[in-house]
Amino acid sequence: MSRSPVSPAALTTEDLDGFRRVQCLAYDCAEAVAADMRPGMTERQVAAQMKCWLLDHGVTDWFHQPFAWFGDRTAFHGFSGLGHLKGFNPAFFPSSRRLEAGMPYILDCAPTVGIYTADIGYCGCVGASPVLDQLMDDLLEYRALILALVRARRPLSEVSQAVDALCMRHGYEPRHKAYPFQVLAHRVEKLDPADKPLSIFRFGARNIRELLRDVVIGRREGWSPLWSSGRASNHPPTPGLWAVEPHLGYRGTGAKWEELLVVTEDDAFWLDDDVPHMRRGAIRGVREQAA
């Protein structure tokens, strides 16, 4: 019954193309919706627009339905401590917060088309935000750092700790620690075409089942599909697809990107380098540079 996680052999070029197409679609959705965002819109409205756009473009299922966070909710302000509920917090769901001029926002969606799933994060601001600009510039350093360390086959917990250390050096809070299980990244698997789509609390049952299956297999094989700084991630990079989502926070402004990292037996690469944050970096003259 239980299948092994995707081995490098199992991920064909065709599969990677499939994942890349969905990731591209998800980013197109974020860019299209962001272009129409106006002050006065609520998080719920924007999340619904993203859902609508994706359904119109052939999306059939979700890892999770779209999220939108505005203002200081981009840094999950007030989400922590006792009320944080270890990341299983209804405060993550889109709220009635209204967009104002100068407010940063984050759009996060994880659509599935056929058997391929993507999970992306996109941020921006209505107007100018020097803080967000700086966060976005610095985020590229994390992209290079993560890839370099994974290529060096460092244990995943060590990679995550290096991200934490870079956050400390930069003076940012690693806000991905507010996510369930404090994950920097999580696994994404090819789905079984026979399964029927079903959403529970905005999460897609098929994708979550794959993740749970990975947890069971990982426990047996000594790895975890939930990549964090903790001991459970103290293992070499596991081949397959990882949705990596470093999320930085600075005094009420949060920024993130999320994209798929392809890990093979002896190498790793980002599924797609033509993503909005890379294009933005090129325009601003910010180069990826490993710390």
Added chain:
Amino acid sequence: MSVPVSSQRVASGDVMLSVYRRGDARRPTVLLVHGYPDNATTWQPVADLLAADFHVVTYDVRGAGASDRPGARAGYRLEKLADDLAAVIATVSPGVPVHLVAHDWGSIQSWEAVCRDSLQARIASFTSISGPGLDHAGTWLRRRLLSASPRAWREGLGQVLRSWYVVFFHLPFLPALAWRLGLAGLWPRLMRRVEGAAVPAAARPAAQRRADGLAGLDLYRANFLPRLWRPQRRTTRVPVQLLVPVNEHYVSPHIHDDLPDAVPRLWRRELAGGHWPQLSRPQAVASCVAEFVRFAESGDEPLSLRRVRVAGGAGRDHGRLVIVTGAGSGIGRETLLDFAQRGACVVAVDISLMAAERTAMLARLLGAEAHAFRVDVGSAAAMAAFAAECEHLLGAPDVVVNNAGIGMAGAFLQTEAADWERLLGVNLMGVIHGSRLFGRQMVAAGKAGHIVNVASAAAFSPNRAMSAYATSKAAVFMLNDCLRAELAAQGIGVVTVCPGFVDTAISTSIQFLGVSEREQARKRSASQRLYQLRNLSPKTVAAAILAAVDSDRAIVLVGIEAWSMRLLQCLAPWLTRAMARIDPTP
């Protein structure tokens, strides 16, 4: 010693005013206007200081000193007082605008002049001390008392309570009786006791004081009620510098908060001491005036002035200079950023220039002016050079946070002399140099600021594995207790911060003595895990530091471990001694 003074009489309407001049008439004219119950002699110390560089003019306002007293109360209306000012300006500096400096009632009537269209071109700058315009004050009070916010109410009522004497002056007989029954004779002693101000010999005669006090009551009776009842919107294009005494008994510092609406070119500086800074701190007042006058003449705004410029939406620390050592990470960085977020100009000091620059960059993102310096705080010479450069560039600080520190653990008998020197150099001498050098600057500039020295809960938690570190922190603790007593008279607060186990860079760089490299690395990572488990964040400490500065607290304990150890030390010192035998290092 005293500067030669020439006097003349100037006619204004139906009264003659006595005007006094000092210094070279070819230089820019600084016109000093006195308040109630003073006369021109109150300016003597400041005028003598300014006379070296400026043409300094003082005069007795109508009803005071040697000037005439108008017959009727209507003669004391603000319009008449502003006419007097215009007459004096026309006589002492025909054609060239003057720089106005005014205190108390002098400032109230100067606001009248400064907001009058026909006079604005005749006034090049205005330095206002403890005297808000009555229209501005009335508008301010009305806004506060009509607001729904408890804070606004508190501010409004605070000013009403401080204005008890205004009500008293409106009573019949009683205020006059007070002057006649000997208040005038007591005045110099009262000033020394209550205000810490030395009344110059020329202003001591009781008979003159009594006459000034009696006549000047009409200033209040002729103007207060109509202006406060129906405040008008008054604006001015004249550049205005506010000198705000922080321990003022009569005027709330908040009363100037709405002024940017009416005065687009506004600077604001706070001074230590009470209502008469021209007598308690003449040097500080003279240098503030001189700097502002030079700026108004040349148009070159020095950094020290640019910092105190009141921009729109300024935070509560706007115009204050905050210096933080060890600002490249942890508690230092968060404290600096908290101050930056409240509008302060911040200086980040660290042993790593890159880290200090990064902190300064983060502060600039919050809209603050920020500077970065690489300084080894343990080096007396380096600190002296830094303090001098900083003063030259930015002036004296309002808050100094001596936070830089290093961690060390290990047995006393394995601690070498060099280890002690390194540790005490940073943790103790760094604090001493910072407090000493910047403390002097603050006293000289009359800044009622704060020196915050970061000690540790280790200061009162003896432990066998922490002899060096705990000793250095206990020394800081005692230093602060002594310093606080010494600087209290200057209005400078000294805050001791004792955090518990805070997860900062120090936890990852503790030096464990007498162990191999490998063991060192293991212990560091194990101790870092413990710190992370404790999860006491530098942000918490920073918030506690700002709260302590705001409420002028002496000692700040952060974390349950700090509180418990402090309590144990007081209640069961034997238990702390017993616990000291446990080696907590991993």
